[in-house]
Ligand SMILES: *[C@@H]1O[C@H](CO)[C@@H](O)[C@H](O)[C@H]1NC(C)=O
């Protein structure tokens with residue numbers, strides 16, 4: 099009897115754990131199918147780092163995980179930009195671009211915060227527009243470097259990752275709205 103009980107507990111525990119981790123897989127899979135900018139492996143590997151992703155029981159829980167991941171990305175990108183700006187021999191055009199990117203990412207962080215609050219208040223329209231505004235930072239930052247010949251963006255990977263994290267946040271919000 100005792101062994102049977104333990105087996106039952108272990109079985110249900112495993113069942114719950116596997117159902118939970120499926121939420122991330124299923125949500126990332128659906129997001130990747132609906133948006134060519136989203137890569138399934140990137141989605142799973144970047145979000146599973148957050149312990150909240152493992153305990154997520156619905157895609158709504160994952161919205162917070164995605165926005166939080168994007169927010170910490172914006173902060174890290176800000177530090178990378180500061181480091182690049184400390185280079186004294188940086189060319190003026192590149193410096194101006196980086197200063198602009200720094201401001202864009204600082205604003206993006208605020209947009210994400212407002213977006214997360216709006217989502218928690220079920221104001222999906224505001225959540226959408228705030229996160230879309232944050233997403234634009236990545237594109238705007240990347241595009242400026244292309245406007246002058248011979249200048250190469252030092253932030254291509256960072257802009258691409260951040261863009262994708264905001265795209266994932268938007269896709270998840272869209273999935274919550276459709277339920
Ligand atoms: C999630 O997807 C990956 C890749 O398709 C797979 O290897 C893994 O077993 C899946 N995890 C769960 C819990 O379904």
Ligand SMILES: *[C@@H]1O[C@H](CO)[C@@H](O)[C@H](O)[C@H]1NC(C)=O
Nearest residue numbers: 144145170171174175256259
């Ligand atoms: C942004 O997030 C992605 C996915 O988690 C990660 O691979 C990348 O290193 C992060 N970028 C920075 C600058 O922290």
Ligand SMILES: *[C@@H]1O[C@H](CO)[C@@H](O)[C@H](O)[C@H]1NC(C)=O
Nearest residue numbers: 181182185186187188189192
């Ligand atoms: C500083 O900027 C110059 C000019 O763009 C570049 O050649 C050099 O590699 C940079 N130094 C560092 C440490 O990034």
